[in-house]
Amino acid sequence: MTFEFLAQEPISISENLIPDDALLYAHPAAVGLDSAYIHSKVDSIITNGIKNNAFPGAQILVAKNGNIIFHKAYGYHTYDSIQSVGLEDIYDLASVTKIAAALPALMKLVDEAKLDLDKPLSEYWPRWKRKKDKKDLTLREILAHQAGLEPYIVFLNEVLRKNGSLKHRFVRASPDHRHNKQAYDGLYIKNRFNRKMYRMIDRSQVSKEKKYVYSGLTFLIFPELIEQLTGSSYDYYLQKNFYLPLGATTMGFKPKTKDYPNPIVPTEQDTLFRHSLTQGWVHDENASLLGGVSGNAGLFASATDLAKMMQMYMQYGVYDG
Incomplete structure (x- = not known):
């Protein structure tokens, strides 16, 4: 089973984050969350789904307090594993x-x-x-x-x-x-x-x-x-x-x-x-x-x-x- 890691690096970390009107990228620790725990749990769920052919790929975005603290793409568009999922791909909602x-x-x-x-x-x-x-x-x-x-x-x-x-x-x-x-x-x-x-x-x-x-x-x-x-x-x-x-x-x-x-x-x-x-x-x-x-x-x-x-x-x- 393969999956592609495309998460963006944190843009800013601050102990006293002031929420902005627009979403910003930040480290999970900046909003009181454990980065290693989140990555481990989400990776486990999504990679298990791909392994069991529930879906060929996925994209997960999590925001808290106006900050995107997790954004990652996994797998491929289709089961033939040709095109990797990217962070700006468009989905049918x-x-x-x-x-x-x-x-x-x-x-x-x-x-x-x-x-x-x-x-x-x-x-x-x-x-x-x-x-x-x-x-x-x-x-x-x-x-x-x-x-x-x-x-x-x-x-x-x-x-x-x-x-x-x-x-x-x-x-x-x-x-x-x-x-x-x-x-x-x-x-x-x-x-x-x-x-x-x-x-x-x-x-x-x-x-x-x-x-x-x-x-x-x-x-x-x-x-x-x-x-x-x-x-x-x-x-x-x-x-x-x-x-x-x-x-x-x-x-x-x-x-x-x-x-x-x-x-x-x-x-x-x-x-x-x-x-x-x-x-x-x-x-x-x-x-x-x-x-x-x-x-x-x-x-x-x-x-x-x-x-x-x-x-x-x-x-x-x-x-x-």
Whole structure:
């Protein structure tokens, strides 16, 4: 078993570290942690995972008190052990998209009084006004996963025939005026397929029992809601208000279409939908059917850039001034 050590050397050590708005590299001892113990434990867990083929490689970043005290890359992008994992590689963030894309936009809109957590979502998403079981669901209930919504709908079933082939009316190999939402190399989704998804969400069941049940359905709706409330595209709004001010230059959707110098780590070998190694395109099928830009999945970033956003949350919306 092999793994590559790429940890950066500490930039500064101080007995009286004064937290800065921006993340800094520091030795674990600077925040009261045992460096040898941390390295030993993390190395053991990750190398064991690689040895047992749980994953071909990984990257771990740990920050405490505004200081990155551990940042290390292990293994390779794929099991063929060709390309080593690097510290600035870009990853598919999967469901972390919910808290790193849709959520900050919603929080900003609440802060600007364009959304109210305790008003029914139907006040902003009028199609739910006609749905007796959904018209009174508040944004607070929905975000707390206590609205009774179904956890998930497999929209991929709508574009697959029984033999597993794709329905031509929904998916094309090349773009045309009705199919230009790119989901993968040589895979274009019908522009209005999102309407079909919304209708299926409209018809989905709502439990009367308001207990915690994780549901990602409204995160498929939120991007269009955000666009309606801001007058900007969802992707542009996030870039302008969060990612660019944070200096999170790798954070965004559909990195395969952008000129990033950073390598993009593959996510999975897709045997159901795209029938190839998924790399630089969102792995989540529902987000893919929205053209790769969604609130439930689809965001990509390096570990460092994701850490900047998490640190911003820790500092109540402030980062680097």
